[in-house]
Amino acid sequence: MNIAIASGKGGTGKTTLTVNLSAIASEKFPVDVVDCDVEEPDSSLFLNIQKTDTEIVTIKIPEIDENACTGCGECDRFCNFNAIISFSGLAHSLPELCHSCGGCTLVCPEKAITETDRRIGEINTYISEKINILEGVLDIGVSSSPPLIRTLKGKISPEKFTFLDSPPGTSCPVVTTVTGCDYTVLVTEPTPFGLNDLILAVDMMKDVKVDFGVVINRATTGDNRVKDFCNQNGITILGEIPDDRRVAEVCSEGKILIHALPSYRKTFLEILENIQNQMEGTMQWKR
Amino acid sequence: MEEIVVISGKGGTGKTSVTASLAHLAKHAVITDCDVDAADLHLVVKGTLRESYDFISGHLATINNSECNSCGVCSRLCRFEAIKTTNDPDGKVTFHVEEALCEGCGVCVRFCPENAIAFNERHCGTYSISETANGPMVHAKLNTAAENSGKLVAEVRKKAKETAESENLDLIITDGPPGTGCAVIATLTGADKVLVVTEPTVSGKHDVERVIDLIKHFKMKAYLTVNKWDINESLTEEIEKAGANAGFLIPGRIRYDRGITKAQIEGISAVELNTPAGTDIKKIWEYISVD
Ligand code: SF4
Ligand code: SF4
Ligand code: SF4
Ligand code: SF4
Numbered sequence: 001m002n003i004a005i006a007s008g009k010g011g012t013g014k015t016t017l018t019v020n021l022s023a024i025a026s027e028k029f030p031v032d033v034v035d036c037d038v039e040e041p042d043s044s045l046f047l048n049i050q051k052t053d054t055e056i057v058t059i060k061i062p063e064i065d066e067n068a069c070t071g072c073g074e075c076d077r078f079c080n081f082n083a084i085i086s087f088s089g090l091a092h093s094l095p096e097l098c099h100s101c102g103g104c105t106l107v108c109p110e111k112a113i114t115e116t117d118r119r120i121g122e123i124n125t126y127i128s129e130k131i132n133i134l135e136g137v138l139d140i141g142v143s144s145s146p147p148l149i150r151t152l153k154g155k156i157s158p159e160k161f162t163f164l165d166s167p168p169g170t171s172c173p174v175v176t177t178v179t180g181c182d183y184t185v186l187v188t189e190p191t192p193f194g195l196n197d198l199i200l201a202v203d204m205m206k207d208v209k210v211d212f213g214v215v216i217n218r219a220t221t222g223d224n225r226v227k228d229f230c231n232q233n234g235i236t237i238l239g240e241i242p243d244d245r246r247v248a249e250v251c252s253e254g255k256i257l258i259h260a261l262p263s264y265r266k267t268f269l270e271i272l273e274n275i276q277n278q279m280e281g282t283m284q285w286k287r
Numbered sequence: 288m289e290e291i292v293v294i295s296g297k298g299g300t301g302k303t304s305v306t307a308s309l310a311h312l313a314k315h316a317v318i319t320d321c322d323v324d325a326a327d328l329h330l331v332v333k334g335t336l337r338e339s340y341d342f343i344s345g346h347l348a349t350i351n352n353s354e355c356n357s358c359g360v361c362s363r364l365c366r367f368e369a370i371k372t373t374n375d376p377d378g379k380v381t382f383h384v385e386e387a388l389c390e391g392c393g394v395c396v397r398f399c400p401e402n403a404i405a406f407n408e409r410h411c412g413t414y415s416i417s418e419t420a421n422g423p424m425v426h427a428k429l430n431t432a433a434e435n436s437g438k439l440v441a442e443v444r445k446k447a448k449e450t451a452e453s454e455n456l457d458l459i460i461t462d463g464p465p466g467t468g469c470a471v472i473a474t475l476t477g478a479d480k481v482l483v484v485t486e487p488t489v490s491g492k493h494d495v496e497r498v499i500d501l502i503k504h505f506k507m508k509a510y511l512t513v514n515k516w517d518i519n520e521s522l523t524e525e526i527e528k529a530g531a532n533a534g535f536l537i538p539g540r541i542r543y544d545r546g547i548t549k550a551q552i553e554g555i556s557a558v559e560l561n562t563p564a565g566t567d568i569k570k571i572w573e574y575i576s577v578d
Contacts, residue, residue: 008325009298009299009465010295010297010299010465011295011297011298011299011300011486012299015490039465039466039467039497040296040297040465040467040497042297042489042490042493042494045490045493078393080345080346080392080393081392099392101366101390101394102364102366102394103392103393103394106397106398138467140467140497140500141501142468143472144468144469145468146434150368168298169325170324170325170431171324171429171431171433171434173468175388176388179387179388191548192327192330192331192551193303193327196325196330197325200325200431201431203431204431207386207431208387222552243545245518245543248515248543251488252487252488252491252518252519252522253519253522254488254489
């Protein structure tokens with residue numbers, strides 16, 4: 001059961017929602033958290049769980065056998081990312097640009113290309129009795145995160161209840177995270193920025209064909225446009241978290257809201273139940 | 288010509304509100320929105336559209352089913368799980384490319400024995416110039432699920448530079464994307480000054496450390512400001528210390544102020560609303576603009 005927590009823009013409270021939903025769900029059953037926000041992974045900062053393992057993630061990049069290469073340029077002509085160029089009778093690879101598609105190896109007539117590993121980041125595992133975290137961390141300076149996110153998602157145990165903390169936005173890394181999930185929660189704010197970014201996120205959800213609902217964070221600004229948008233488009237509002245300076249303070253310290261301010265337990269419990277109800281509907285429909 | 292970029296590491300720290308305010312204070316500059324994934328600057332810097340361009344980038348594979356013999360070579364070779372199959376009721380397997388997952392590498396196109404796969408250029412978004420009260424604004428919209436935001440950022444910045452030259456403006460103010468990945472790298476490359484806007488939260492601190500690491504790779508003047516500093520003063524101090532140790536200048540702090548949201552709802556920048564946080568941003572601008 002995979003539930004992605006996403007948002008059209010960053011800073012709307014995606015991680016707050018992920019960690020608090022995980023904390024409250026873990027009181028009932030074991031939960032996995034998969035932090036796919038690999039450029040800024042934060043979930044582990046809140047959950048205070050022991051790190052047990054770190055695994056290096058690599059992608060395959062071409063390595064050219066200088067003796068075998070004739071400089072024919074076939075690899076160069078094939079590569080759509082300018083990641084391999086041939087000049088003065090020899091091919092040269094540019095690892096930063098390589099998408100690891102494997103095409104150059106396949107097209108080289110001299111079999112002069114083999115594949116070698118290039119490190120792009122790591123995956124940390126945190127294990128506790130109730131919650132396990134899998135956290136992807138992209139190396140600084142590496143520009144493409146989807147390969148790391150794909151590796152991370154490959155480690156999800158399908159039978160467990162898993163929350164995926166998605167990167168913000170609506171581009172490739174988010175699509176990679178959300179695709180194939182059973183449900184997605186979009187977190188937004190009742191502000192013009194929040195609405196603008198929610199509309200983009202809703203468009204994306206239609207593309208990836210994953211069922212979704214919305215949680216409105218900092219919900220008391222007096223701007224109703226987000227709610228109106230959801231109601232007009234038949235989008236389920238799963239819950240609202242009020243605008244409360246105490247929440248900002250508690251979260252700033254890296255604390256779990258439902259522990260520090262128990263009055264918020266009810267809010268998150270309701271959101272969790274609403275998600276479960278929505279998913280049940282979807283599952284029955286799929287069957 | 289000078290280019291000042293505002294970034295945040297983590298999103299939602301008030302970066303765009305700060306950029307809009309700086310644009311207002313600068314009076315006349317080229318304003319650039321490089322947050323092409325979730326462009327919001329136009330909501331608080333109002334403009335009228337002047338010109339638009341298509342952003343074409345990369346390719347998309349499309350299977351022509353009337354020529355496909357269902358051999359499965361494409362799906363075996365595609366490393367991005369972009370080729371999906373559906374089983375028709377008559378037992379026939381149909382292959383198709385999942386647009387959102389196709390990276391446009393061309394492997395399937397090359398190795399399809401029936402030449403059944405087309406490989407067309409991909410329309411990935413648009414970028415535009417709008418006229419605002421404070422100068423021309425270059426902004427963009429990346430199609431959802433498209434990749435290559437780094438390349439679109441590069442296009443937007445190129446357009447901003449051309450506009451600055453043709454209109455004799457010597458300042459570019461840029462709203463950067465969140466994160467530390469390709470879009471941010473494309474935004475920082477070749478810029479002169481960077482202002483990092485962060486929050487005094489454990490995640491803000493964690494993200495700022497990554498941003499500092501990244502900025503070290505660039506030769507540029509770097510400044511750091513903590514927004515909502517008064518929700519956690521001790522973390523604010525820690526963050527400022529980390530910044531100062533890495534050579535960042537600290538032009539001032541911005542207080543917690545609901546006026547920032549209010550300004551956004553009214554569609555103007557914080558300094559125009561004359562809210563306390565606006566006063567703080569004004570001080571930051573005075574520091575950076577003369578430095
Ligand atoms: S295709 Fe093979 S032989 Fe030709 S230039 Fe590339 S590596 Fe060298
Ligand atoms: S693996 Fe693909 S992207 Fe990388 S160099 Fe070879 S052809 Fe280019
Ligand atoms: S490789 Fe070509 S013929 Fe074979 S399944 Fe793919 S599209 Fe069809
Ligand atoms: S072009 Fe590359 S990524 Fe796209 S479907 Fe073909 S093999 Fe897969």
